[in-house]
Amino acid sequence: MTRMSAIDELFEKTRAENRAVLVGYLPAGFPDVKTSIAAIEAMVSAGVDLVEVGLPYSDPVMDGPVIQAAADQALSNGIRTTDVLEVARASAATGAPTVVMTYWNPVERFGVERFAAELAAAGGAGLITPDLVPDEAAEWIAASEQHGLDRVFLVAPSSTDARLALTADASSGFIYAAAVMGVTGAREQTSSLAPTLVERVRAVTSTPVGVGLGVSNGEQAHEVATFADAVIVGSALVKALHTGGIDGVATLAAELRAGVER
Amino acid sequence: MPYEQPDATGHFGRFGGRFMPEALIAPLDELDRAWTEAKADPVFTAELDRMLREYANVPSPLYEATRFSEAVGARILLKREDLNHTGAHKIRNVLGQALLAKRIGKPRAIAETGAGQHGVASATACAYLDLECTVYMGEVDTERQALNVARMRMLGAEVVPVTTGSRTLKDAINEALRDWVASVDHTSYLFGTAAGPHPFPSMVRDLTRGIGDEARAQVLELTGSLPDAAVACVGGGSNAIGLFTAFVDDADVQLLGVEAGGDGFDTGRHAATITAGDVGVLHGARSYLLQDQDGQTIESHSISAGLDYPGVGPEHAHLAATGRARYVPATDADAMAAFDLLCKTEGIIPAIESAHALAGAQALAKELGPDATILVNLSGRGDKDVHTAAEWFGLIDGPVVLDEGVEE
The missing domain is CATH 3.40.50.1100 (Rossmann fold)
Known part of the structure; x- marks a missing residue:
């Protein structure tokens, strides 16, 4: 590794504190741009370490009903890619490393190089790309190198060992382990597949592994924190924002943060 | 030089490829291998030819x-x-994909449909080959195409109205993909056209x-x-x-x-x-x-x-x-x-x-x-x-x- 990114430093810090990183996802522009920024600020104050700003997209095939509905609302309010970058800027200003989670077409349409440049200028730390695998990512890899951004690719229980190695090689910051075969959304039980997947990733890389899909409360966060480097929560926070507003987000974030202590 | 597309990774020049969740990449690789083997197997191709001739x-x-x-x-x-x-021509594609599903041993099939024609063809092939069939169809289309919904149900398929996004074909594809990522160990996706991630474009071409x-x-x-x-x-x-x-x-x-x-x-x-x-x-x-x-x-x-x-x-x-x-x-x-x-x-x-x-x-x-x-x-x-x-x-x-x- 040639340099420490903000995300690398975060994982170094939480390792020293003997806890997992808490990653919180909220879509930009839900329910509106201003509120989405306030919700991000609130969840960071309540203990979220790393923010995923979602870029609302018309065809989110990896997302369950909660995030789909939020994206629909943001899009019908007229959210633009440039607004998402502004939300990322506000998020980064909280001091929490901020990545954008986005389906690939909006980045390609904006211009991969231009997107990377503007995200870096906004203080963003990288991208999570749910429908871009390293095999198709040559342009993004070059642009992220150029602008010092981290590349968070996903691995899944179905990934072969060869694909885990290939994905780990292409990733930086952390690796996003999708805990279940399925889409985003809260689940009653944490996945039995996740510990095995994390173990398999650790066999091929020293890059930290975050676990997402289905974590919705402090108890589940605690369970995942026992075997993963980061606990990723999305739909539950979106739902909390929808039903409980900014306070709802802050309350859940605090509960999750208590959960990720080991 | 004769035309040979796509390349080994499913690219037609700069087009095609696979922009899909990682969870589906290994299953798509398996599908690619299974199709490559099946189309080279004279027993499989003879059976498909027979079905096309006698049935379609x-x-x-x-x-x-x-x-x-x-x-x-x-x-x-x-x-x-x-x-x-x-x-319509759709039956050629669907019979091939359904027969491949039988060969792989996946008992359930899913399909997307817009107007209902690919859904009807899928329901037909699944009835013929004894596969459980679920068809995703935008809610707007189920209302416009009530007769085809009835046809699919008559043929034993479950029709799921899709209420997300624009509630039309593209959203039916999204919903079918969401089903598939959670069910791929026992479910085949009968894709309705020569689009989607590799190997679907070339497989559908082979079949049509x-x-x-x-x-x-x-x-x-x-x-x-x-x-x-x-x-x-x-x-x-x-x-x-x-x-x-x-x-x-x-x-x-x-x-x-x-x-x-x-x-x-x-x-x-x-x-x-x-x-x-x-x-x-x-x-x-x-x-x-x-x-x-x-x-x-x-x-x-x-x-x-x-x-x-x-x-x-x-x-x-x-x-x-x-x-x-x-x-x-x-x-x-x-x-x-x-x-x-x-x-x-x-x-x-x-x-x-x-x-x-x-x-x-x-x-x-x-x-x-x-x-x-x-x-x-x-x-x-x-x-x-x-x-x-x-x-x-x-x-x-x-x-x-x-x-x-x-x-x-």
Whole structure:
């Protein structure tokens, strides 16, 4: 590794504190741009370490009903890619490393190089790309190198060992382990597949592994924190924002943060 | 050098590939391997050929449309895919994918459908091969196509109305993909067109290319030479790629894809993806698509439900980019005029999808003149479109209740 990114430093810090990183996802522009920024600020104050700003997209095939509905609302309010970058800027200003989670077409349409440049200028730390695998990512890899951004690719229980190695090689910051075969959304039980997947990733890389899909409360966060480097929560926070507003987000974030202590 | 596409990773030039969640990459690799093995296995291909022959009424005949030819001013030969079981070319694709599902040993199949034609073909194949079948269909389409919903249920399929996004075909594909990522260990996805992530575009081409292979031999036998042009309508592109593939290496045969021009491609209300769209990524592949400045998908519009899709298969994007095939729009009005002409001159009611190809052939006849021979894929029959057409021509009053389509 040639340099420490903000995300690398975060994982170094939480390792020293003997806890997992808490990653919180909220879509930009839900329910509106201003509120989405306030919700991000609130969840960071309540203990979220790393923010995923979602870029609302018309065809989110990896997302369950909660995030789909939020994206629909943001899009019908007229959210633009440039607004998402502004939300990322506000998020980064909280001091929490901020990545954008986005389906690939909006980045390609904006211009991969231009997107990377503007995200870096906004203080963003990288991208999570749910429908871009390293095999198709040559342009993004070059642009992220150029602008010092981290590349968070996903691995899944179905990934072969060869694909885990290939994905780990292409990733930086952390690796996003999708805990279940399925889409985003809260689940009653944490996945039995996740510990095995994390173990398999650790066999091929020293890059930290975050676990997402289905974590919705402090108890589940605690369970995942026992075997993963980061606990990723999305739909539950979106739902909390929808039903409980900014306070709802802050309350859940605090509960999750208590959960990720080991 | 003969045409060989895609490359080993599913790219047709700069198009195609796999823009999919990692969870589906290994299953897509398995599907690719399974299909490569199956198509090289004489037992599998003999069984598929038997099913196509005995069950699906394939090969379909080539028909010299004499009176239509006189009316448009060139020799028009029709490949009669409208005479296949279930009334369109779709059955070729679905029987192949369903037989592969049996071979792999997955007991459940899912499919997306727009107007219902691929859904009906899937439900048919699943009944025939004893597979459990779930069809995702946009809620808007289930309302417009109530009769096809009933047909699918009659055939034993579960039909799930999709209530997300624009509640049409593209959202049905999204929902089918969401099902598949959670069910892929026991479920096959019977994809309805030559689009999506690798290996679907090339697998669907392999399964539909019989259209062109048969037609090429039939035209040679009838006329002693190759046609001057081969014409097909293009939504996702399965019937067109099925026709074109046999002729790609025949440099003297013009390939013409006819897209849905809707109200006119300059009105913004159309589905002419290659004519008026831009390069981007949708449903797993890089191709042309209808999108806004930020890369959000724009809804398409066409009188033909089967062509009403904002994307197009990646091989068509490649054939357009290399200039090997040409893609032009036909408006709703052009297509319905050609529909009317075929009805009146030949006693054949075409699918409105296929009427777009006829409209394209009509325009091409003017360019090429009376000595030209033009092969047109009549991809489906129009019984399903009677209500839409009757309303268009003012033959009946009242709301459209049976506005069905062939999904190209």
